[in-house]
Amino acid sequence: MDQGISKQGNRRVRALLTELAWSWLRYQPGSALTKWFYQRTQGTHLNRRSRRVAIVAVARRLAIALWRYLKDGLIPEGAQLKSS
Incomplete structure (x- = not known):
């Protein structure tokens, strides 16, 4: 079952998460989320x-x-990271 992003909390943070998701679709076409x-x-x-x-x-x-990536270092499935 999918849960949404609740309307409690900062409106700008929710908007930022949504924009991040659109960017993810554009720049990570091979990921499992896309x-x-x-x-x-x-x-x-x-x-x-x-x-x-x-x-x-x-x-x-x-x-x-992304929280799992920060916490445990697990890269999201199918994500491609650029080398620096």
Whole structure:
């Protein structure tokens, strides 16, 4: 079951998470989160509401994945990191 990003808390942080999720889709096309989003929204390209609901789910999952990366060093599945 997908949970959303609750409307409690800072509105700007929620907006930032959503923008981060859109950027993730653009710059990490091979990741599991991106594939999940496109599989979930396949055939709904005209239905904007379903895409907005799905991007909030991606934002939530991405926040969890990035927290795991910071805490445990686990790279999100399928993510490509640039070498410095």
